[in-house]
Amino acid sequence: MTLQGPALRLTVVVGESDTHGHRPLYSEIVHRAHAAGLAGASAFRGIEGFGASSLIHTSRLLSLSEDLPVAVIVVDTAERVRAFLPVLAELSVGGLVTLEEVEVLHYGEAATGGSTEGKSG
Numbered sequence: 484m485t486l487q488g489p490a491l492r493l494t495v496v497v498g499e500s501d502t503h504g505h506r507p508l509y510s511e512i513v514h515r516a517h518a519a520g521l522a523g524a525s526a527f528r529g530i531e532g533f534g535a536s537s538l539i540h541t542s543r544l545l546s547l548s549e550d551l552p553v554a555v556i557v558v559d560t561a562e563r564v565r566a567f568l569p570v571l572a573e574l575s576v577g578g579l580v581t582l583e584e585v586e587v588l589h590y591g592e593a594a595t596g597g598s599t600e601g602k603s604g
Contacts, residue, residue, distance in 0.1 A: 486522045486590040491561040495571065497578035499528065500550040508574065509553040515570050522559040522590065529554065534579060558585065 501508035509526040516524035529552035557564060564582070571580060 486587050490558055490585050490587045491564040492583045492585045493557040493564050494581045495555045496552055498550045499553050503574050509555050512555045516557050519567055521557055524557040527554045
């Protein structure tokens with residue numbers, strides 16, 4: 484799949500301890516995005532944050548919180564991302580969900596090292 488130019492970024496922020504069935508919710512979102520054939524999805528663990536509950540969750544040693552924020556980022560065409568939104572509703576995602584227009588400059592495999600001089604691609 485190639486993706487370049489205008490796209491849509493879906494960001495879903497959930498708690499690390501949120502689950503769907505026996506799987507962490509962030510993992511379920513990533514796996515569902517993959518099954519839906521979206522261009523890419525990644526989950527990022529936050530080190531500190533707060534949301535609607537106004538409770539600060541942090542990874543600092545003296546903190547009792549273990550429910551750190553996790554942001555799942557999905558990028559694809561606007562049409563494909565919007566078609567994925569009902570999946571979030573099905574999963575009863577209660578965290579923050581945002582959509583942002585983005586421009587994809589490069590999408591594909593990372594270089595495996597060595598010079599790219601003289602290679603076409």
